[in-house]
Amino acid sequence: xxxxxITLHVNGKDREVAVDxxxxxxxxxxxxxxxxxxxxxxxxxxxxxxxxxxxGRCVDSCIYLTMWAQGKDIVTVEGxxxxxxGDITDVQKEFIKQAAVQCGFCTPGFILKAVEIVGANxxxxxxxxxxxxxxxxxxxxxxxxxVTAIEHAIKHxxxxxxxxxxxxxxxxxxxxxxxxxxxxxxxxxxxxxxxxTKV
Amino acid sequence: MFxxxxxxxxxxxxxxxxxxxxxxxxxxxxxxxxxxIRVREGKDAGMGLVSIHNIxxxxxxxxxxxxxxxxxxxxxxxxxxxxxxxxxxIPSLGEAVNTVGGPQIRQTGTIGGNICNGATSADSxxxxxxxxxxxxxxxxxxxxxxxxxxxxxxxxxxxxxxxxVCKCFVIKKENFENYFGYYFKYGKRKSxxxxxxxxxxxxxxxxxxxxxxxxxxxxxxxxxxPSRAPSAEAFAKGxxxxxxFxxxxxxxxxSDMKPRDSWRASKEFRxxxxxxxxxxxxxxxxxxxxGKIEYYV
Numbered sequence: 451x452x453x454x455x456i457t458l459h460v461n462g463k464d465r466e467v468a469v470d471x472x473x474x475x476x477x478x479x480x481x482x483x484x485x486x487x488x489x490x491x492x493x494x495x496x497x498x499x500x501x502x503x504x505x506g507r508c509v510d511s512c513i514y515l516t517m518w519a520q521g522k523d524i525v526t527v528e529g530x531x532x533x534x535x536g537d538i539t540d541v542q543k544e545f546i547k548q549a550a551v552q553c554g555f556c557t558p559g560f561i562l563k564a565v566e567i568v569g570a571n572x573x574x575x576x577x578x579x580x581x582x583x584x585x586x587x588x589x590x591x592x593x594x595x596x597v598t599a600i601e602h603a604i605k606h607x608x609x610x611x612x613x614x615x616x617x618x619x620x621x622x623x624x625x626x627x628x629x630x631x632x633x634x635x636x637x638x639x640x641x642x643x644x645x646x647t648k649v
Numbered sequence: 650m651f652x653x654x655x656x657x658x659x660x661x662x663x664x665x666x667x668x669x670x671x672x673x674x675x676x677x678x679x680x681x682x683x684x685x686i687r688v689r690e691g692k693d694a695g696m697g698l699v700s701i702h703n704i705x706x707x708x709x710x711x712x713x714x715x716x717x718x719x720x721x722x723x724x725x726x727x728x729x730x731x732x733x734x735x736x737x738x739i740p741s742l743g744e745a746v747n748t749v750g751g752p753q754i755r756q757t758g759t760i761g762g763n764i765c766n767g768a769t770s771a772d773s774x775x776x777x778x779x780x781x782x783x784x785x786x787x788x789x790x791x792x793x794x795x796x797x798x799x800x801x802x803x804x805x806x807x808x809x810x811x812x813x814v815c816k817c818f819v820i821k822k823e824n825f826e827n828y829f830g831y832y833f834k835y836g837k838r839k840s841x842x843x844x845x846x847x848x849x850x851x852x853x854x855x856x857x858x859x860x861x862x863x864x865x866x867x868x869x870x871x872x873x874x875p876s877r878a879p880s881a882e883a884f885a886k887g888x889x890x891x892x893x894f895x896x897x898x899x900x901x902x903x904s905d906m907k908p909r910d911s912w913r914a915s916k917e918f919r920x921x922x923x924x925x926x927x928x929x930x931x932x933x934x935x936x937x938x939x940g941k942i943e944y945y946v
Contacts (some may be wrong), residue, residue: 471656474685494686495754496841507727510753513685517656518702563752584840585751641945 456520460485461529475511475519476500479526487527487558491587498586501559502526508563508585527558530565540606541565541599548599552590559586564600568607573615576601594620651685652694659701662787662814668699669812670789675699677814679707679723682750682758683766707761707816710734716822722761722815726773727752729760739820741830741934745776745849748834751841761815764800767807767874774875775849776832778867781824788813801874828853828865829938833930835922837913845914846870848926852934854890859940861888864931871906871923878905881927890935890942898931899924 453468460483467482479485479502488511491499495510502511503525530539541564544550551557560583567574567582574582579600580593588596601617608615626634654674659665669675675697678684687693701707707723710732718734726746729735735743749755749763749772763771764784774797782797789812800807809815828851836842847869853862864885867877881901888894908919932944 470650472651472653474651477650493689495682495750498751498753501753504756507756508753509756510682513681514757515651515656515681515685515700515702517658518681518700581840582752585753 456517458483458516458519458524459522460524461526469516471515471517473516475502475509475514475516475524478516479511479524485526485528489555489558491555496587497556498559498563499556501562501586503562503566506566506569508559508566510585525562525565527561530561539565541568541603544599544602544606545596548595548602550591550595550599556586556588556590560588560596564603567600568603571607571611573608573613574601574604576618576620579604651688652691653688653698654695655697657697657699659699659704661704661706662701662816665699665701665704665814666787666789666812669814672697672699676811677701677765679762680725680758682754683762701814716826718820718822718825720760720818720820722765722817723759724761725757725759726755726763730755739776739780739825739830741832741849741851742773742776742780745832745834745847746773748772748832748844754841760818764797764818765807765809765815767801767803767805769801769804769872769874770844770847770870771875772832772834772844772847772869775847775867775869776830777818777820778875778877779830779849779851779865780820781865783819783821785816785819786810786813787816792816794819797875798877804873825851828863829934831930831933831937833926833933835926843913844870846908846919846922846926848923848930850927850930850934852931852938854935854938854940858938859890861885861890861935866902866927866930868902868906868923871908871919873907873909876906878902878927880905885931890940895928895931895944899927902927 451470453470455466455468458465469478476488479488489499491497493512495513500510500512501508504522532539541561563583563586576597579597598620605615605617657668678698678700708721710720712718712734726749730743730747760773763773778797784795784800786793786809788810795808830851833848834844835846836844849867851865855862864882866881869875881898884901885898903920903923906923908916910916932942935942
């Protein structure tokens with residue numbers, strides 16, 4: 451099959467690439483444009499390692515055809531920078547600071563997802579962040595540091611916007627304060643006694 | 650690289666139908682989150698793909714002059730869940746599509762593909778069945794409207810011809826007005842999971858919020874196609890909320906269903922789920938409608 455020359459808007463620049471129309475977006479970005487931050491993981495849209503930002507929203511590039519991406523704004527980790535000083539973004543700094551990286555394979559996907567989450571300018575709680583990153587799998591970190599890093603990145607953004615936001619301490623049920631433990635116990639007892647007033 | 654014989658980017662619906670009719674070994678691709686995976690697995694390898702991905706007329710949600718809600722088939726799950734009309738009138742549909750795959754899948758996957766795949770496990774299918782949605786199809790012989798109850802013919806099979814394009818879904822005003830719904834998805838994981846069983850309930854209470862005026866309950870994966878439980882619906886109609894009817898409601902729902910063994914779950918487990926999910930979904934819907942009912946969920 452002959453290749454077609456198309457224009458993709460990647461990381462703020464128009465790039466002309468020769469593509470086979472059967473190619474998926476990650477193949478074009480990795481092989482033609484050498485943007486190797488994008489990782490090939492499961493290839494069925496489950497792991498999120500191949501995430502790219504398309505018009506500001508995370509999409510699995512393994513099940514997205516390159517031809518569909520024409521005219522859309524594509525961003526990969528290579529294109530991230532702090533607009534004010536050209537440094538790496540707050541999200542990336544926090545991933546480093548909070549040790550949210552182990553083997554690093556899932557990290558580019560997580561960072562792009564975090565950029566999308568922070569860019570929404572909403573004061574997401576820990577549990578909301580956990581829900582928002584369900585499309586990305588990490589087999590090393592256990593997610594705790596990743597969620598903490600995203601929370602701190604949101605905090606930086608909220609400070610800039612002047613919106614009050616508190617970073618919640620990362621906890622398991624074992625190290626909750628005593629009053630929290632009592633509340634949980636009460637809930638369990640209410641459930642056992644079939645107390646219908648509590649839902 | 651996907652093993653496809655060609656990719657054709659259709660300009661509009663008519664163009665897509667023309668291309669599909671000309672090439673026998675071709676199929677529609679919209680979001681691609683199912684079709685491209687089937688191609689990759691080899692099931693649809695060698696097929697030609699006619700893409701309706703970038704056709705704007707298939708996208709968006711609007712309300713017509715009669716108050717009916719029209720959902721474009723090419724609308725992605727994220728846009729359905731975040732749409733004002735859906736959030737205001739049928740939030741349970743928004744919740745249902747918010748359980749599909751993961752956030753990335755929901756950016757590209759479309760409701761048209763979810764329904765037209767014919768899968769009984771499709772997360773939008775049970776809610777759309779409860780809402781009695783009309784499906785607008787356009788083919789070489791013009792447009793036709795099929796109600797969702799006549800749409801499914803078997804597992805993965807629908808009445809849609811290969812050359813027909815699903816344009817939109819029409820949800821009539823009388824099917825959502827004053828109804829409050831709940832979608833219950835049971836899966837082994839909270840995300841990126843295909844439903845072991847899905848249950849969608851819509852309930853309408855009387856004005857004093859103490860009697861059930863109408864109930865619609867539809868299941869996914871409880872039978873070869875998404876299907877409603879008519880005897881459970883008839884049983885619950887007119888019941889006072891103070892009556893003890895939940896157990897029997899679950900039993901009636903089970904009697905309407907034909908669950909099967911699969912690698913995801915056994916028949917017996919599905920039967921237990923059908924009963925329990927009927928009760929819990931109904932209770933949650935009643936509470937959303939403003940009714941008070943004694944049951945710990």
